Amino acid sequence: MTNNEEAASMEVELTEEQKVAEAQRILREDLVRNVKFLERGASESEVHYIHRAMRTTFALRKRLEHRSWASSDSPAVAKALEIAAAALGTSGGKTEGEVKACVPEVALYFGLLEYAKGSELSHALIGVVNSVQRRTVDPIAGRVFFYFSRFYEVGNSLANARPTLLSALQTATLTGMKESQATLLTLLLRNYIYYRLYEQAERLAAKTAFPTDAPNSVLARYLYYMGRIEAVQLNYTVAHTHLLEATRKAASNAATAGFQQTVHKLYVIVELLMGNIPERSLFRQAILKKPLQPYLELTQAVRIGDLAQFQSVVGQYRDKFLQDQVLVLIQRLRHNVIKAGIRSISAAYSRISLRDICYKLHLDSEEDAEYIVAKAIRDGVIDATIDHERGFVKSSEIQDVYSTSDPQQAFDKRIAFCLNLHNESVVAMRYPGRDHRKDIADVNDAVRRERELAQELASEEFDDGMDDDDMMDDGL
Amino acid sequence: MSRALSAKELTALYESTRAAMDSPSPNLDTLRSQLSKLKVGLVQIAMQNSEVATDTSYLLLKRSALELGAEFSVKVGDIPAFERYMAQLESYYFGDNLGLEESKVMYPLIGLNLLRMLSENLIADFHTTLERIDLNQILNNEFVAHPVKLEQALMEGSYKKVWQARAEVPTPEYLFFVDILMSTIRNEVASCTEKSYASLPLDDAKTVLFFSNMDELLTFAQERGWDVSPAEKKVTFPSHVENMRVFQGESIMHQTLSYARELERIV
Numbered sequence: 001m002t003n004n005e006e007a008a009s010m011e012v013e014l015t016e017e018q019k020v021a022e023a024q025r026i027l028r029e030d031l032v033r034n035v036k037f038l039e040r041g042a043s044e045s046e047v048h049y050i051h052r053a054m055r056t057t058f059a060l061r062k063r064l065e066h067r068s069w070a071s072s073d074s075p076a077v078a079k080a081l082e083i084a085a086a087a088l089g090t091s092g093g094k095t096e097g098e099v100k101a102c103v104p105e106v107a108l109y110f111g112l113l114e115y116a117k118g119s120e121l122s123h124a125l126i127g128v129v130n131s132v133q134r135r136t137v138d139p140i141a142g143r144v145f146f147y148f149s150r151f152y153e154v155g156n157s158l159a160n161a162r163p164t165l166l167s168a169l170q171t172a173t174l175t176g177m178k179e180s181q182a183t184l185l186t187l188l189l190r191n192y193i194y195y196r197l198y199e200q201a202e203r204l205a206a207k208t209a210f211p212t213d214a215p216n217s218v219l220a221r222y223l224y225y226m227g228r229i230e231a232v233q234l235n236y237t238v239a240h241t242h243l244l245e246a247t248r249k250a251a252s253n254a255a256t257a258g259f260q261q262t263v264h265k266l267y268v269i270v271e272l273l274m275g276n277i278p279e280r281s282l283f284r285q286a287i288l289k290k291p292l293q294p295y296l297e298l299t300q301a302v303r304i305g306d307l308a309q310f311q312s313v314v315g316q317y318r319d320k321f322l323q324d325q326v327l328v329l330i331q332r333l334r335h336n337v338i339k340a341g342i343r344s345i346s347a348a349y350s351r352i353s354l355r356d357i358c359y360k361l362h363l364d365s366e367e368d369a370e371y372i373v374a375k376a377i378r379d380g381v382i383d384a385t386i387d388h389e390r391g392f393v394k395s396s397e398i399q400d401v402y403s404t405s406d407p408q409q410a411f412d413k414r415i416a417f418c419l420n421l422h423n424e425s426v427v428a429m430r431y432p433g434r435d436h437r438k439d440i441a442d443v444n445d446a447v448r449r450e451r452e453l454a455q456e457l458a459s460e461e462f463d464d465g466m467d468d469d470d471m472m473d474d475g476l
Numbered sequence: 477m478s479r480a481l482s483a484k485e486l487t488a489l490y491e492s493t494r495a496a497m498d499s500p501s502p503n504l505d506t507l508r509s510q511l512s513k514l515k516v517g518l519v520q521i522a523m524q525n526s527e528v529a530t531d532t533s534y535l536l537l538k539r540s541a542l543e544l545g546a547e548f549s550v551k552v553g554d555i556p557a558f559e560r561y562m563a564q565l566e567s568y569y570f571g572d573n574l575g576l577e578e579s580k581v582m583y584p585l586i587g588l589n590l591l592r593m594l595s596e597n598l599i600a601d602f603h604t605t606l607e608r609i610d611l612n613q614i615l616n617n618e619f620v621a622h623p624v625k626l627e628q629a630l631m632e633g634s635y636k637k638v639w640q641a642r643a644e645v646p647t648p649e650y651l652f653f654v655d656i657l658m659s660t661i662r663n664e665v666a667s668c669t670e671k672s673y674a675s676l677p678l679d680d681a682k683t684v685l686f687f688s689n690m691d692e693l694l695t696f697a698q699e700r701g702w703d704v705s706p707a708e709k710k711v712t713f714p715s716h717v718e719n720m721r722v723f724q725g726e727s728i729m730h731q732t733l734s735y736a737r738e739l740e741r742i743v
Contacts, residue, residue, distance in 0.1 A: 196607045196608045197608075198604045198607055198608075199604050232603055232604055232607055233600040233603065233604055234599055234600045234603060235600075322611065327611060328603075328606060328607060328611065328614075331628075332603075332631070334628060334631075334632065335628070335631040335632040335633070338632055363634075364634075364637075365636065367636045368634040368636050368637065370684075371633050371634055371635045371636060371665070371668070372632055372633040372634060373633075373672065374633065374665075374668035374669060374671070374672040374673075375632075375633030375664075375668050376633065377668070377671050377672040378667055378668040378670075378671040378672065384672070385672060385673065385674060386672045386673055387673075388673060388676055388677070388680055388684075389677065389680075405724055408728065408731075412731050415735060419735075419738045422738075422742060423738075423741075
């Protein structure tokens with residue numbers, strides 16, 4: 001018996017039944033508390049109360065799985081349950097009327113809790129969402145759409161979800177439901193990429209604007225998909241920026257490990273395609289070390305410019321790369337390997353014959369080597385000249401970087417990044433209105449609330465992150 | 477206004493056009509008029525009866541007609557038309573297959589389209605299209621593998637391989653685009669040689685740039701502004717010494733001003 005368990009059994013010596021009863025009591029309390037948050041959010045049109053209720057959804061749903069909540073004794077919960085239950089059973093017009101009678105936020109929330117029931121429920125809930133268009137429904141609606149799409153994906157018919165999602169996106173954009181809009185955009189991008197319709201995905205992204213105040217978990221996913229689209233279309237610099245931001249926006253905890261891994265896999269490839277070598281420390285991080293092993297070996301092969309090793313790594317991990325949907329991208333890396341090889345040769349030799357280059361890089365013929373080196377010179381990979389008659393390559397003197405404007409440009413890039421970060425954080429801050437203060441009787445109370453909230457944040461795992469992880473495990 | 481053709485007549489018309497197309501020396505003008513008649517007929521029949529439009533035999537006929545059109549446009553060298561036909565065919569090739577059997581000319585046409593993108597230097601479109609093709613087909617189907625290999629050689633700079641690929645085309649239709657590609661490549665090679673050689677003997681320059689006779693080389697050299705000295709039998713390239721040390725005053729000014737503006741906002 002481990003220490004923890006011992007402590008637990010010492011502390012409260014309860015029978016099984018009592019434990020169950022206790023758990024149910026806590027569960028009930030949590031539900032009641034969330035219902036209060038929802039009602040308050042709905043009556044005061046304050047979205048952030050809704051967010052507070054949403055935060056515990058994932059944990060609550062897990063606890064609900066084994067229990068029925070019929071024995072609830074709070075009138076608010078009982079009412080909500082009744083209505084939610086009705087919504088689960090039928091999706092007729094009568095139900096919709098009933099739902100409207102209650103606070104729609106609460107009904108939807110309970111629908112969300114019972115999501116395990118499946119796609120039928122998701123259709124019923126979407127009907128409800130469409131009939132109620134209020135700003136406070138927004139965060140819940142976002143989740144509803146998320147699961148709606150997920151059910152289709154699991155059912156292997158993602159394309160069929162597209163019309164609903166598209167029309168929902170239109171409604172959300174028109175009514176200013178920012179969070180739903182963000183979620184829907186992300187879902188549609190995923191939908192297109194799933195079928196490798198990169199062109200459509202790109203057009204959708206170009207024609208829409210991602211809402212600025214979307215939650216970070218959605219934004220991170222959006223950035224990842226954008227990075228993917230741009231990488232396919234050879235805009236590596238843009239892709240690189242998107243992916244880097246995606247890794248930074250995603251919460252870094254155990255729940256988002258899957259997302260982090262997926263993003264970093266693509267990130268490594270894009271970095272290699274840009275001709276950079278990802279930092280070694282990236283591969284040492286605990287959550288990345290194992291899944292990124294093939295990518296580490298790939299990076300090593302590219303770094304030393306060994307074409308034979310590169311081919312063997314690709315061959316060895318072919319299935320893995322295929323599963324991660326990066327194999328086609330990796331195929332493009334071949335010429336980067338050659339470039340890296342030429343660069344290291346040029347750095348090491350001041351003069352080398354074409355035949356030696358050909359031999360070192362495992363190229364097919366000297367003529368090929370000559371063309372390849374010529375192209376490398378033109379692309380600015382190396383600074384050298386070829387002597388055709390005598391068949392050798394002569395490297396030019398290495399120019400002092402500090403005599404050029406390169407450092408200036410590098411600094412400019414970094415300064416721009418910092419300033420941008422600052423501006424973004426200013427925009428991200430929330431300034432609640434004055435009437436918010438009325439609720440707080442005295443300052444002490446306010447401080448206590450803040451502390452509670454901080455504790456909650458610290459103790460609860462990030463709900464959104466969990467769901468992300470679910471999705472990312474599919475390898476997309 | 478001519479009377480709309482029936483389904484049977486349309487099939488017959490398609491068959492005769494197909495036969496005309498496959499004949500060793502087709503009459504292009506007749507073909508063109510037959511093709512447009514076929515297309516108009518297809519649209520008319522679908523407009524009269526909307527159920528027909530989802531019929532398998534109708535879809536099959538439409539796809540075949542489009543394929544015929546694509547082949548025809550390659551034959552007459554009409555690239556924009558080929559692009560249009562391929563855009564229409566895409567929904568047959570990549571969408572769900574509408575219950576049709578895979579077309580025999582699907583991969584040759586996709587390969588041709590890929591080659592078109594290469595020859596027009598639309599590398600991003602090339603890769604986007606490639607993503608939608610099954611990986612096994614990319615590696616093993618000769619029609620698709622050919623442009624893919626070409627692209628790799630192009631990116632590497634193995635222009636010799638690109639040149640050789642001309643001899644390895646899977647069908648003669650590919651030559652049309654490969655030849656366009658060749659002139660692009662020659663310019664590529666020329667810009668590479670300008671940068672990497674100080675001078676080249678005339679004979680070598682001829683082989684490097686894939687010219688078959690000296691006159692072509694001389695006109696080409698003139699176009700690009702190279703110095704040819706007949707006495708030494710040499711081409712000398714104008715040297716490009718870029719002065720990196722130029723003080724870029726204006727851009728630094730812009731940068732500094734933008735920092736000042738941002739800082740002012742922070743303070």
